[in-house]
Amino acid sequence: MKNTPGRRTSGKSRIMIVVNGEPMEWEEGMTVRDIIDGKRYVFPLLAVWVDHVPVPRDRFDDATVPDGSNIQIIHMISGG
Amino acid sequence: MEKMKVLAEWTYVPANPFRGYTGKTLKVNVGDKTFQSKDVSEEMKEKFTGGRGFGLKLLWDSVKDTTRWDDPENEIVISGGPLCGVTQYPGMGKFYAVFVSPLTDQTYDSNAGGHFGPLLKFAGFDAIEVQGKAEKDVIVLVDADEKKVQILESPFEDVNAYTVTEALHEYFGKPGDINDRRFVSVVTAGKGAETSYWGCLNSSFWDSHRKLPRLKQAGRGGGGTILRDKKIAALVVKTHDLTGTANNPADLDTLTRLGAKLHKEILTLDSQQCRMRTAGTSHLNEIMNEYHLLPTMNYKFGQHLDADKIHSTVYEKMFTQGIADGCWYGCTMACAKAVDGFTLKTGPWEGRKITVDGPEYETAAGMGPNVGVFDPVWTTEVNFYADHYGLDTISLGTGIAFVCECFELGLINKEHTNGLDLRFGNKADILELLHRLGEGKDEFALMVGKGIHRMKDLFADHFGADRDVMERIGMEGQGIEVSEYVPKESIAQWGGYFLTLKGPQHDEAWLIFMDRVNKQLPTFEDKAEALHYFPNFRTWFSLTGVCKLPWNDIEPADNATSYPPQEAAKVPEHVQNYVEVFNAVTGKNIDKEELVLQSERVYNFQRVFQLRLGKGTRKYHNIPDRALGPVWADEWEAREEYYDNELKATGIDPAGLSSQEKCDRLLKKRREQWEELVSAVYKRRGWDKNGIPTVKKLKSLGMDLPEVVATVEKYARPEDQW
Numbered sequence: 001m002k003n004t005p006g007r008r009t010s011g012k013s014r015i016m017i018v019v020n021g022e023p024m025e026w027e028e029g030m031t032v033r034d035i036i037d038g039k040r041y042v043f044p045l046l047a048v049w050v051d052h053v054p055v056p057r058d059r060f061d062d063a064t065v066p067d068g069s070n071i072q073i074i075h076m077i078s079g080g
Numbered sequence: 081m082e083k084m085k086v087l088a089e090w091t092y093v094p095a096n097p098f099r100g101y102t103g104k105t106l107k108v109n110v111g112d113k114t115f116q117s118k119d120v121s122e123e124m125k126e127k128f129t130g131g132r133g134f135g136l137k138l139l140w141d142s143v144k145d146t147t148r149w150d151d152p153e154n155e156i157v158i159s160g161g162p163l164c165g166v167t168q169y170p171g172m173g174k175f176y177a178v179f180v181s182p183l184t185d186q187t188y189d190s191n192a193g194g195h196f197g198p199l200l201k202f203a204g205f206d207a208i209e210v211q212g213k214a215e216k217d218v219i220v221l222v223d224a225d226e227k228k229v230q231i232l233e234s235p236f237e238d239v240n241a242y243t244v245t246e247a248l249h250e251y252f253g254k255p256g257d258i259n260d261r262r263f264v265s266v267v268t269a270g271k272g273a274e275t276s277y278w279g280c281l282n283s284s285f286w287d288s289h290r291k292l293p294r295l296k297q298a299g300r301g302g303g304g305t306i307l308r309d310k311k312i313a314a315l316v317v318k319t320h321d322l323t324g325t326a327n328n329p330a331d332l333d334t335l336t337r338l339g340a341k342l343h344k345e346i347l348t349l350d351s352q353q354c355r356m357r358t359a360g361t362s363h364l365n366e367i368m369n370e371y372h373l374l375p376t377m378n379y380k381f382g383q384h385l386d387a388d389k390i391h392s393t394v395y396e397k398m399f400t401q402g403i404a405d406g407c408w409y410g411c412t413m414a415c416a417k418a419v420d421g422f423t424l425k426t427g428p429w430e431g432r433k434i435t436v437d438g439p440e441y442e443t444a445a446g447m448g449p450n451v452g453v454f455d456p457v458w459t460t461e462v463n464f465y466a467d468h469y470g471l472d473t474i475s476l477g478t479g480i481a482f483v484c485e486c487f488e489l490g491l492i493n494k495e496h497t498n499g500l501d502l503r504f505g506n507k508a509d510i511l512e513l514l515h516r517l518g519e520g521k522d523e524f525a526l527m528v529g530k531g532i533h534r535m536k537d538l539f540a541d542h543f544g545a546d547r548d549v550m551e552r553i554g555m556e557g558q559g560i561e562v563s564e565y566v567p568k569e570s571i572a573q574w575g576g577y578f579l580t581l582k583g584p585q586h587d588e589a590w591l592i593f594m595d596r597v598n599k600q601l602p603t604f605e606d607k608a609e610a611l612h613y614f615p616n617f618r619t620w621f622s623l624t625g626v627c628k629l630p631w632n633d634i635e636p637a638d639n640a641t642s643y644p645p646q647e648a649a650k651v652p653e654h655v656q657n658y659v660e661v662f663n664a665v666t667g668k669n670i671d672k673e674e675l676v677l678q679s680e681r682v683y684n685f686q687r688v689f690q691l692r693l694g695k696g697t698r699k700y701h702n703i704p705d706r707a708l709g710p711v712w713a714d715e716w717e718a719r720e721e722y723y724d725n726e727l728k729a730t731g732i733d734p735a736g737l738s739s740q741e742k743c744d745r746l747l748k749k750r751r752e753q754w755e756e757l758v759s760a761v762y763k764r765r766g767w768d769k770n771g772i773p774t775v776k777k778l779k780s781l782g783m784d785l786p787e788v789v790a791t792v793e794k795y796a797r798p799e800d801q802w
Contacts, residue, residue, distance in 0.1 A: 021599040042370045043593070044353050045632075047640025047648055054641040074600070074645045075593035076635055 015067045026067050032060040035071060045076035081251050085233040087218060090115035094204030094224045094321070098328045100162030100665040101125065105138060106205040108220055108229065110310055111152050111212025115229055120206055127783065129623035131161030132189045133682040134207045135178030136689060139187065140787075142211060145692055149182035149302065150309050152213045156281075158267070158315075159207035160197030162666050164625025166410070167324040168332075168339035169661050170346065171627030173198050173408020175283065181301040181582075182277040183475075183531050184559035186695040187686060188301030188582050189622060193407030193416065194283030194294070195265040196317060197625055202326045203319040214311040219248070224319035225263075234313040240468045240518075241268045241282040241295060242434070244314050249286060249293045252318050262286035263322060266293070267315040269304030270470025275520030276529025278475040279304025282467060287418075289403050294418065295437050296407050299472035300585055301560065308470070324409070330667030338657050338664070339410070346412045346634050354633045355392070360405075360417035361441035361629075362395040368445065372719070373566045373592060376449040377504050378481035379555050379706050380715050382566040386454040390444055394456050413630050419460050427465055427515050436464040439473075445564035446477020451484055452504025462514060469518030474585075475531060476517075478561035480510060482532050482554050491545035497524050532556040552705040558583035558695070568709050570596040571753055572607040578703040579611060579761050581686050587628070589614035594649060608760035617650070619679035624662065630654070681781045684766075684773045685788065691772060692791045698771045701758060708750040713739035763802060770800040 016023045019035055027034075032048050032055055048055040049072040055063045065071065095102040107116040120134075128137045135157035142155050157178045166172035175197025181188035200208060203224035210220065217234035236244050245266045253261035266284040273279025280299040287294045307315075329335050350356055355363045365387070368374040372382030399417040407416040419436040439447075439459050447462045448454065466473045480502075486492050487502040494501060500509040516525035527538045532554040539545035555562040560583035567573040567584075572595035577584035591610050595601045601610055621628050632651045640648050659672050670678070690696030709726075710716045716723050716739040724734045727742055730749040734742050762769065766777030775792055778784045 020597065021602075040370055041597075043367050044355075045635060047645065049645060056641055057637070072598070072645055074598045074640070074648065076640070076649060076651070077590065077593055077632060 017065060017067065017069050017071060019071045020073055026065070030065045032063045032065060035065065036060065036073065039073070041073060041075070043075045043077065047074045047076055048072065049074075081235060081247055084219065084235060084251075086230050087233055088113035088115075088231040090229045091227055092117060092204065092229065093227060094319070096204075096328065097165070097201055097326060099330050099667050100327050101130070102201060102204050102206050104205055105134070105159075105207040105209065106222065106229065107209040107211065108231070109212035110210065110214040110218055110220065110231055110312060113231055127681055127785075128685075129161065129678045129682065130206065131159050131164070131625050132176040132178055132619070132622035134159040134161075135176055135189065136187060136682065136686055138207060138209050139178050139180070140689060142209065143180060145694070147180055147693070148185060149180050149306055153211060154180045154306060155209045155211045156303055156306055156310075157207055157209045158196070158200065160201050161623055161625030163661060165198035165201050165327050166329070166335065166661070166665060167408075168335045168410060169657070170339070170342055170406075170411040170413050171408075171630040172625060173411070174621070174625050174627050175200070175298070176622045176625070177281055177298045177303045179301070179303055179306050180693065181560070182305050183302050183533065184583055184695070186558070186582070186690040186693045188303070188560075190281070190298035190300045190303055191622060192281060192283040192298035193285070193296040193627065195262075195285040195408065196267050196283045196315070198408060199263070199265045199317045199319055199322070202321045203317050208315070210310065210312065210315065212310065217311050217313045219314045219316060220312060221252075222317045224317075224321060236313050238271075239268075239308070239313050240270045241470055242468050244268045245282065245284045245293045245295065248314055248316055249284065252316060258291055259288060261293070262288055263320050264316065264318045267307070268313070268470065269307045270468055270518070271520060272469030272471045272518040272529070273304035274308040275526055276471060276517055277302045277305050277531050277534075278472045278479070278529055279306070279308060279470050280467075280472040281307060282470065285407055290418075290420065290435060292435060294407070294416065294435070295467050296416065297467065297472070299474060301582065302472075304470040304472075327665060329665040331664040334660060334664040338661055342630060342657065343412045345636060346630070349637060350413070350634055353635065355396075356413050356415040356629065356633055358399070358401060359392040359396045360399065360415040360438070362392045362417070362439065362444050364392075364441040365395070365444055366391050368565065371592075371597065372569065374449055375445055375478075375481070375564050375566050377452050378450065378485040378553060379562070379566050379568070380485070380712070381718055382569075384449055384454070387449065389454040390448055390456055390459075395439070395444065398456060398460065411627070411630075413634065415629060422460060422464070424461060424464065426461065426511055427518075429468075434464060436460050437467060439463045442564045443473040443477070446474055446481070448477075450477050450481040450564065451510055453507055453510070455507065458507050458511070462511060465514055465518060469514075471514075471517060474563050475561040476514070477564065478555050479528060479532055479535070480513065482535065483513075483528055484510075485553055486539060486545060486550065489549065491549065492539055492543050496543045498522055500524070531559065532561055533559040552711050554704055555706055556584070556704070557702060558700055560584065562707065565590070565592065567592070567707050571757055572601050572610055574703055574707060574754055575607065575611040575757055575761055576614075578707065579701055579758065580615070581683065581690065587622075588618055598645070600646060600649070604756055604760040605764075607757060608764040611761045612764045613676070616676050616679040616683055617655070619683050620658070620675055623678060623682060626658070631658075677781065681783050684778060684781060685783055687767070687771075687773055688778075688788050688791050691795050696771065697795070698758065698762075698769070701771060703754055705747050708754060709747050710743050711747070713743060716743050768796060768800040769802065770797065772796050772800070
């Protein structure tokens with residue numbers, strides 16, 4: 001089992017992932033797209049790393065996220 | 081049009097550009113009607129690179145420490161830079177205008193697309209300085225075909241931009257050959273620029289598809305105000321020496337290869353990424369709304385239920401599609417969108433069917449939600465008239481948003497506004513205010529046109545308006561209005577706007593996503609690092625004549641999978657492209673570190689220049705409360721849970737506090753954080769506690785020029801050393 005700050009290991013067993021440093025509830029079969037939609041990240045230039053491994057943009061819809069994982073969703077814009 | 085009278089004339093032999101430079105600059109004084117050509121030294125290229133760097137250097141040599149915007153020695157310096165005019169790589173037709181600003185009383189730099197920058201270089205000059213004040217309206221013509229520079233008597237009674245631009249493209253084009261008008265470019269302002277400090281510079285290009293001139297704006301800082309103060313109706317450049325290789329690059333093959341790669345990337349990926357080719361920058365409308373960043377009602381809110389009405393798909397339908405909308409040749413990004421066949425409903429051209437350039441995001445947001453209006457057709461009409469009158473749509477939007485809030489708070493009323501009901505969303509009266517600004521006669525409009533910084537004094541002095549309230553809600557810094565992003569939730573963006581050289585414009589750093597959404601900048605040191613790198617990297621565009629958009633509004637398909645997150649945000653492949661394009665044009669051999677160094681030299685020089693003009697210290701890096709957080713209870717209550725959590729994160733329990741008390745407590749904390757940010761950034765930039773570059777820093781950059789060091793030594797205090 002991964003030791004990530006978002007994972008709850010005691011009490012009522014809600015499993016959490018961490019997205020951009022914030023805890024988020026995890027569900028079985030959750031994909032990268034589910035997280036993006038859940039966060040309402042509508043910006044098109046998103047880059048995603050799951051446990052430091054990049055996920056290609058064309059895999060967002062089917063790449064599933066393991067429980068307890070640490071996810072970075074980076075909005076690529078650096079200038080207005 | 082009758083033949084224009086020549087008031088003064090100077091003949092010259094146009095220098096051919098070689099490796100991006102002509103090696104010559106031109107100075108025209110419209111006051112004493114003199115002309116001068118100067119050589120560009122290797123040292124000038126080394127230290128200032130070009131574009132804004134050349135502008136600042138030439139301006140430094142021409143003004144005094146006491147020069148203000150309306151002094152005759154103040155100049156408008158326009159320079160493209162060594163990459164300006166490249167047609168192989170997208171986005172390389174920009175010029176940068178530098179001047180002492182009426183809004184900020186210090187140097188300002190503002191850029192525009194259009195063809196003026198490239199044609200000026202191909203006419204033989206790396207830069208043009210315009211100095212002096214004419215007695216009556218003139219036109220300055222640089223005519224490389226006839227090898228003459230002339231000061232002409234202006235025939236125009238109506239100096240508004242489209243009137244003058246259309247007439248001059250026709251006048252200087254070959255009679256009977258409409259396509260010949262593409263060898264002409266015109267810089268104008270407009271009637272509104274004469275009495276307002278928001279005057280913009282309109283730069284034209286001949287649209288061969290539509291058979292009419294289009295206008296792009298160096299909108300910010302009041303350059304158009306100075307143009308009209310000098311009684312210049314237009315600057316015109318004309319040359320037929322216009323080829324795809326007119327820069328005489330050192331390595332055309334590399335340039336072509338790099339350009340082809342980016343063209344392919346844009347054509348393949350833009351429709352899945354930012355849709356710049358169909359929606360232009362309006363693609364940001366709904367994105368900013370979703371992230372609470374769309375300025376709504378003077379930045380009180382960042383989101384609104386009516387935002388769907390200004391969705392980019394609405395603008396996309398209004399924009400004519402399928403036309404190559406680049407504002408310089410070879411730009412496949414083609415984001416210079418236009419609304420064709422638009423019938424004006426108001427104003428001096430009421431009933432005319434015209435083409436409107438834009439609206440771009442800043443206009444769509446500023447003269448949209450920020451003034452409480454969600455009507456793209458209205459915004460399009462405003463966009464046209466603002467350009468025509470020569471007014472910056474960003475300052476206009478933010479400035480009128482301030483006026484609307486003052487009106488709603490009862491600080492001003494209809495007696496003061498000469499009958500206008502300036503509540504948010506009152507389209508008819510806000511548009512009428514724009515026409516009054518354009519006409520330049522109405523007393524209230526004259527006050528508004530001086531900008532928020534001066535409006536605060538004017539409203540207090542003339543109407544007894546509460547100065548403290550206005551200080552809190554007036555979204556300006558260093559005298560100029562904030563551009564159209566809500567900064568209050570990102571500490572890093574406080575710096576991106578308010579720790580800038582010239583005031584809150586977003587061309588130094590846009591860090592809201594990195595900081596607030598991505599959480600990539602958790603510490604003050606991280607934020608300071610970003611506020612060192614991005615301003616210095618982005619300054620480079622202004623030195624070379626390059627548009628920022630093809631850098632990161634398109635990215636390689638594998639950008640995110642090839643680099644770690646922190647690096648990917650810089651789009652390393654595109655940065656490397658710029659390094660190679662620069663080398664391919666100039667024959668030099670820089671790397672990405674030297675690229676940033678080129679910028680840092682000019683960045684620090686400009687900081688010292690502000691100091692020389694009596695600004696450029698910590699007290700001028702001011703920030704209003706509205707930029708730091710919610711000021712009024714209704715702002716808090718619109719996102720109560722979010723703000724309660726923000727307050728809790730500072731260690732304050734919101735329970736039992738009123739919404740207004742919560743606002744005040746959070747703002748107090750955030751102002752402490754602001755001071756912490758300022759110190760961290762100054763330290764990282766190599767400046768002292770008072771925001772002055774240290775001599776050590778200048779030496780490390782090779783910018784320890786005697787007059788620069790003397791300026792620093794005059795103002796630096798021992799107690800400000802770290």
